[in-house]
Amino acid sequence: MEKKILSSSEIDRIRTSFAAQSLMRTFGAELGEIAPGRVEITAPILPGSRQQHGFAHAGLTFSLGDSAAGYAALSMMPEGAEVMSVEVKINLLAPAKGSRLIAIGKVVKPGRRLVVVSAEVFAEEAGTRKLVALLQGTMIPV
Amino acid sequence: MEKKILSSSEIDRIRTSFAAQSLMRTFGAELGEIAPGRVEITAPILPGSRQQHGFAHAGLTFSLGDSAAGYAALSMMPEGAEVMSVEVKINLLAPAKGSRLIAIGKVVKPGRRLVVVSAEVFAEEAGTRKLVALLQGTMIPV
Amino acid sequence: MEKKILSSSEIDRIRTSFAAQSLMRTFGAELGEIAPGRVEITAPILPGSRQQHGFAHAGLTFSLGDSAAGYAALSMMPEGAEVMSVEVKINLLAPAKGSRLIAIGKVVKPGRRLVVVSAEVFAEEAGTRKLVALLQGTMIPV
Amino acid sequence: MEKKILSSSEIDRIRTSFAAQSLMRTFGAELGEIAPGRVEITAPILPGSRQQHGFAHAGLTFSLGDSAAGYAALSMMPEGAEVMSVEVKINLLAPAKGSRLIAIGKVVKPGRRLVVVSAEVFAEEAGTRKLVALLQGTMIPV
Numbered sequence: 001m002e003k004k005i006l007s008s009s010e011i012d013r014i015r016t017s018f019a020a021q022s023l024m025r026t027f028g029a030e031l032g033e034i035a036p037g038r039v040e041i042t043a044p045i046l047p048g049s050r051q052q053h054g055f056a057h058a059g060l061t062f063s064l065g066d067s068a069a070g071y072a073a074l075s076m077m078p079e080g081a082e083v084m085s086v087e088v089k090i091n092l093l094a095p096a097k098g099s100r101l102i103a104i105g106k107v108v109k110p111g112r113r114l115v116v117v118s119a120e121v122f123a124e125e126a127g128t129r130k131l132v133a134l135l136q137g138t139m140i141p142v
Numbered sequence: 143m144e145k146k147i148l149s150s151s152e153i154d155r156i157r158t159s160f161a162a163q164s165l166m167r168t169f170g171a172e173l174g175e176i177a178p179g180r181v182e183i184t185a186p187i188l189p190g191s192r193q194q195h196g197f198a199h200a201g202l203t204f205s206l207g208d209s210a211a212g213y214a215a216l217s218m219m220p221e222g223a224e225v226m227s228v229e230v231k232i233n234l235l236a237p238a239k240g241s242r243l244i245a246i247g248k249v250v251k252p253g254r255r256l257v258v259v260s261a262e263v264f265a266e267e268a269g270t271r272k273l274v275a276l277l278q279g280t281m282i283p284v
Numbered sequence: 285m286e287k288k289i290l291s292s293s294e295i296d297r298i299r300t301s302f303a304a305q306s307l308m309r310t311f312g313a314e315l316g317e318i319a320p321g322r323v324e325i326t327a328p329i330l331p332g333s334r335q336q337h338g339f340a341h342a343g344l345t346f347s348l349g350d351s352a353a354g355y356a357a358l359s360m361m362p363e364g365a366e367v368m369s370v371e372v373k374i375n376l377l378a379p380a381k382g383s384r385l386i387a388i389g390k391v392v393k394p395g396r397r398l399v400v401v402s403a404e405v406f407a408e409e410a411g412t413r414k415l416v417a418l419l420q421g422t423m424i425p426v
Numbered sequence: 427m428e429k430k431i432l433s434s435s436e437i438d439r440i441r442t443s444f445a446a447q448s449l450m451r452t453f454g455a456e457l458g459e460i461a462p463g464r465v466e467i468t469a470p471i472l473p474g475s476r477q478q479h480g481f482a483h484a485g486l487t488f489s490l491g492d493s494a495a496g497y498a499a500l501s502m503m504p505e506g507a508e509v510m511s512v513e514v515k516i517n518l519l520a521p522a523k524g525s526r527l528i529a530i531g532k533v534v535k536p537g538r539r540l541v542v543v544s545a546e547v548f549a550e551e552a553g554t555r556k557l558v559a560l561l562q563g564t565m566i567p568v
Contacts, residue, residue, distance in 0.1 A: 020194035023201055026168065052162035058208050058227050059165055063201025085200050086398060087422055089231040089373060089515045089562060091542050093535045108560060109519045113397075113424070114370060116517050116560070134534060134542065136515060136562045138371055138422065140397070228540060229564055231373045231420060231515060233400050235393045250418060251377045255539075256512060256566070258375050258418070276392060276400065278373060278420045280513055280564065282539070304478035307485055310452065336446035342511050343449055343489025350484050369484050373515040 006036055006075060014039065014071050017082070024067065027060060031071075037107035039071040044100045045123075056096035056123065056132075061103075065090065065119035065135040068105030073115040073139035076107050081141040086114070088137030096132045098125030108136075115139045148178055148217060156181065156213050159224070166209065169202060173213075179249035181213040186242045187265075198238035198265065198274075203245075207232065207261035207277040210247030215257040215281035218249050223283040228256070230279030238274040240267030250278075257281040290320055290359060298323065298355050301366070308351065311344060315355075321391035323355040328384045329407075340380035340407065340416075345387075349374065349403035349419040352389030357399040357423035360391050365425040370398070372421030380416045382409030392420075399423045432462055432501060440465065440497050443508070450493065453486060457497075463533035465497040470526045471549075482522035482549065482558075487529075491516065491545035491561040494531030499541040499565035502533050507567040512540070514563030522558040524551030534562075541565045 011034055018024060018031050024041075027049055032040030041064050043049075051057040066088050074083045102122045109116040121133040153176055160166060160173050166183075169191055174182030183206050185191075193199040208230050216225045244264045251258040263275040295318055302308060302315050308325075311333055316324030325348050327333075335341040350372050358367045386406045393400040405417040437460055444450060444457050450467075453475055458466030467490050469475075477483040492514050500509045528548045535542040547559040 017194045021199060022190045022192040023199035026190040048164045048168040050164040052159045052224075057163060057165035057205065058230070059201055059205025062204045062208070062230075063199065066200050066204070082194075084237075085234050087231065087233040087371060088200070088204075089229065091229040091534075091562060091564065092227050093542055095226075108517075109557070116519055118560075131535070134544075134562065136517060136560065138517065229513060233392075233420060233422065235400055250375075251415070258377055260418075273393070276402075276420065278375060278418065280375065301478045305483060306474045306476040307483035310474040332448045332452040334448045336443045336508075341447060341449035341489065342492050342514070343485055346488045346492070346514075347483065347485025350488070366478075368521075369518050371515065371517040372484075372488075373513065375513040376511050379510075 004036065006034065010075065014074055018071065021067065023063060027063065029064060034075065037072055037076050039068050039075060039105045041068045041103045042100055045098065056101055058092055061092065061096055061101060061121050061133045062090050064101055064103035065105065065121045065133060068103040069117035069119040069135060069137055070139055072105035072107050073117050076110045076115065077141050083139045084142050086138040086140050088135055090133055090135045092133050094130060094132045096123045098123040100124050102129065146178065148176065152217065156216055160213065163209065165205060169205065171206060176217065179214055179218050181210050181217060181247045183210045183245045184242055187240065198243055200234055203234065203238055203243060203263050203275045204232050206243055206245035207247065207263045207275060210245040211259035211261040211277060211279055212247065212281055214247035214249050215259050218252045218257065219283050225281045226284050228280040228282050230277055232275055232277045234275050236272060236274045238265045240265040242266050244271065288320065290318065294359065298358055302355065305351065307347060311347065313348060318359065321356055321360050323352050323359060323389045325352045325387045326384055329382065340385055342376055345376065345380055345385060345405050345417045346374050348385055348387035349389065349405045349417060352387040353401035353403040353419060353421055354423055356389035356391050357401050360394045360399065361425050367423045368426050370422040370424050372419055374417055374419045376417050378414060378416045380407045382407040384408050386413065430462065432460065436501065440500055444497065447493065449489060453489065455490060460501065463498055463502050465494050465501060465531045467494040467529045468526055471524065482527055484518055487522055487527060487547050487559045488516050490527055490529035491531065491547045491559060494529040495543035495545040495561060495563055496565055498531035498533050499543050502536045502541065503567050509565045510568050512564040512566050514561055516559055516561045518559050520556060520558045522549045524549040526550050528555065
């Protein structure tokens with residue numbers, strides 16, 4: 001990961017793509033810190049994003065982790081490229097209780113043909129963060 | 143899988159839990175056929191459920207597949223039990239284009255301590271179904 | 285999967301590659317039926333292939349499943365191509381007791397850039413087969 | 427992970443179980459550092475452990491990573507417990523070239539019913555270590 005800083009056009013590419021994902025708007029999600037090979041996405045646990053016990057649905061947790069990992073991959077790709085998820089594995093470590101989720105996606109292994117990524121998802125409750133999910137996956141440039 | 147038919151209270155347990163998942167309402171999702179070890183969930187690809195190219199977001203695909211697999215597991219569990227996803231792996235096979243998704247969750251291996259599940263997710267476009275994702279995972283009774 | 289039958293050079297490609305995998309010889313593994321998108325590998329559970337309770341080690345189960353899935357992918361690829369595992373997920377369903385394992389690898393979704401595969405691994409004891417593992421993964425032509 | 431040091435009987439439990447895994451002997455594998463929630467296993471890439479290009483077979487890489495992760499889980503479990511792999515996902519990041527592999531298994535999330543683990547596998551060539559695989563999985567006490 002020799003690249004140390006993202007250009008403003010590389011950051012714009014991520015912001016533009018994120019803004020075009022209507023599911024992220026539905027979830028009230030926002031991009032956080034964007035760095036080479038590392039992207040953060042946060043979202044409140046909205047009344048409409050829950051499972052049967054009122055916690056964040058695994059689908060919300062997955063969506064944020066998958067998108068954060070995908071944009072982490074995109075941050076390492078050449079101009080003009082886009083990214084798609086090939087496969088993602090999620091381990092759900094604890095119920096996602098709290099007011100919001102923070103997903104941190106990271107590039108594990110950049111590559112021309114495939115990018116291996118991971119993501120951690122934390123639930124924030126009363127100011128404390130708890131790790132609730134771990135994702136490992138593969139992204140492909142398209 | 144010796145059980146051949148679900149009692150109405152077993153079906154109600156699934157319907158009640160599904161109705162309590164607010165994310166499923168947000169997605170406009172509906173339960174389809176419910177059988178022992180096999181549950182179907184369908185959802186339109188709503189304007190608010192999309193990725194940057196207008197196709198279904200992987201998060202929608204995952205959510206439906208995960209829930210269908212979870213309820214397939216629940217259909218095999220003793221009364222009073224609930225179910226949680228331990229881990230799920232999704233392979234995304236093709237862009238999820240079309241008007242709606244159909245997720246079919248199945249029990250691969252029932253068990254007292256863990257239930258191994260799979261799910262197929264199809265995208266329906268102009269009456270044809272295309273397999274767009276395959277999930278394999280583990281559910282735990284709680 | 286329009287191809288209905290493998291040519292003898294396509295079958296030879298698989299046999300030659302398999303024969304060059306020294307781990308398969310160490311395990312006493314043999315190729316079984318080879319068909320387009322479907323390859324079988326069997327191996328005895330040798331005294332040197334076991335875990336601490338005398339059953340087949342998960343590493344043996346994985347190796348056979350991964351190789352069967354890889355050769356199933358290779359059976360669908362253009363001449364001259366070889367195949368590598370990108371990622372594989374295995375669910376271990378039951379202890380692998382018995383005298384031998386049978387792995388059946390299948391192509392779920394062929395593709396020019398990536399091939400999605402699955403494999404089932406059975407343990408054979410006193411003539412009965414029991415499903416002991418399920419694999420889902422991604423192969424890449426190289 | 428409140429436990430800071432392993433007792434000699436806890437270390438013996440791991441050594442005894444490892445010694446009983448005949449596959450580890452077949453691979454020439456050895457236990458390295460053992461700490462609470464962290465276990466190392468190394469093995470030469472023997473002539474009989476290879477794939478068709480002479481590199482370590484994915485089955486060797488998996489076996490070492492899976493066992494290292496399993497023993498990391500065992501190191502956190504109460505006396506008398508044993509551990510089995512429920513499911514493991516491996517991403518193969520690079521060809522495993524070199525003279526030996528080093529697998530480092532770690533507990534990500536301990537638990538009474540399930541333990542979430544990860545493992546990194548490195549290939550050592552001429553004194554340099556390269557990350558060749560990443561595993562994420564679930565172990566169960568038995």
